[in-house]
Amino acid sequence: MDDENVDRSEGYGERLLGLLLDRVRQMPPQLIAPLVAEEVGRMGGRDVSILLQDYAQETLVPLPGRGLVVGQPEPVADSPAWRSFLRGEVVEVPQHPSGVRMYLPLLDGSDQVGVMSLTLDTVHDDDRRLLRRLGGLVADMIVTKNAYTDQFFRARRREPMSVSAEIQWGLLPPLSMTVPQVAVAGILEPAYRVAGDSFDYALNDTILHVAVIDAMGHGLDAATMAAVAIGAYRHARRVFVSLAEKYGFMDDAISRQFGPDHFVTAQLMHLNITTGRMELVNAGHPAPLLIQEGRVVGQLESATTLPVGFGGKAPRVSEYNLRPGDRVLCFSDGIIEEHVSGGTTFGEERLIHCIDRLGRRPSDGLRADLRRLSHTLKRERGGHTSDDATLFMIEWRGGAADHLAVVD
Structure with missing residues (x-):
């Protein structure tokens, strides 16, 4: 088509979203809410609320701000807000006597x-299409502004947070990621006191890189060690290629910084999201569980490797071929070593039983399923977590994503 015949005129939706884009670069964080409320008002909307997930993933808490309706936190329940949040879907609820309440992820x-x-x-x-796009833009604004304000952190925090937990939450990548070929999700407990547990991931071209770690000890000592381990892992991930080299780099960093009496257990993985080929190094962590069609079918066993920091030999890398739909669950020992009634430990058998029981329910997506598992395990363990506990799940789907780069 000739450039002169291309329609570049500004439509209503572009004007509405364009105003946000034009102003957001210089906008102070506290003015996001008033501008969003004004934009919604321009398209005939009212009673705007923005709800953010708390750190324990137990409630959706209202963001305060001029122009926003600020109600009570919404606890975990089958509410429209939670359905929208967990499924990533727009939920519409007719209002009496008139109107429709929209919930936009x-x-x-x-x-x-x-x-x-x-x-x-x-x-x-047309309203639905515009609101979906507005929701995506508002989410990007919140994430961008979150880098230089405490406003959103304070809204999400529901109880005092330890210094070690502050460090760990500052290290974490987004709690979930979904692309056509693969999805990941992670949860840390106890959210406001976690110290030595952490996880990290990155999708570089066709390789998903994953690390799940557990630093020995408690409090600031453990958090400091975890920070060094994750920092060393990220540096190695961006410089080296093999899992064995990543392990060696992390091992050297921990031993040099903390000496021979300190260590970090770790799982390091590469997953080719095109083929489903997974490489695994397990350095003292419980073996990951392989889940197919909602049931645990086995462990991903690997050669014995010393925890990071002990100066172990170069690890042997184990390899597995995943099938489309397979899930891999990584967990730290805080999940299975928690003492329950009678003084016994929770154990891996009970963990597997919970996974299988929940697997009989229809899936609401990886993140919702993992959150449900986390809350179920917490109830089964008596409602408390005395040690750090991590759940990290990978779902390999296969296929391709090239169609997303094609403009219809």
Whole structure:
């Protein structure tokens, strides 16, 4: 088509979203809420609320701000807000005597930031399309501004947080990621006191890189060691290629910084998201569980490797071929070593039983399923977590994503 014949005129939706894009670069964080409320008002909406997930993943908490409706936190329940959040879907609820309450997932990439709710008198497909795009833009604004304000952190924090937990939350990548070929999700417990547990991941071209770690000890000592381990892992990931080299780099960093009496257990993985080929180094961690069609079918066993920091030999890398739909669950010993009634440990057998029982239910997606598993395990362990406990799950789907780069 001739450039002169291309329609470059500004439509209504572009003007609405464009105003946000034009102003957001210089906008102070506290002015996001008033601008969003004004934008929604321009399209006939009212009663705008922005709900963010708390750190324990137990409630959706309202973000305070001029122009926003600030209600009570929404606990975990089968509410429209939670359905929208967990499934990443728009939920519409008719209001009496008129109007429709809309719940829009705030998606930063594929990670759920929260939910925006508003009311319209009537809803048409054009409204739905514009609101979905507005929700994505609001999520990006919140994530971007979060880098230089404490406003969103304070809204999400529901109880005092230890210094070690502050360090760990500052290290974490987004809690979930979804692309057509693979999805990941992770949870740390206890959210406000975690110290030595952490995880990290990156998708570089066709390789998903994953590390799940557990630094010995408690409090600041453990958090400091975990920070060094994750920092060394990221540096090695960005310089080296093999899992064995990553292990060696982390091992050297921990031993040099903390001496021979300190260590970090770790699982390091490479997953080719095109072929499903997984490489695994297990350095003192419980073996990951392989889940197929909702049931645990076995462990991903690997050669014995010393924990990071002990100066072990170069590890032997184990290899597995995943099938589309397979899930791999990594967990730290805090999950299975928690003492329950009678003084016995929770154990891996009970963990597997919980996974299999929940696997009989229809899936709501990886992140929702992992969150449900985490909360179920916490109830089964008596509602408390005395040691750090991590769950990290990978779902390999296969296929391709090239179609997303094609403009129809």
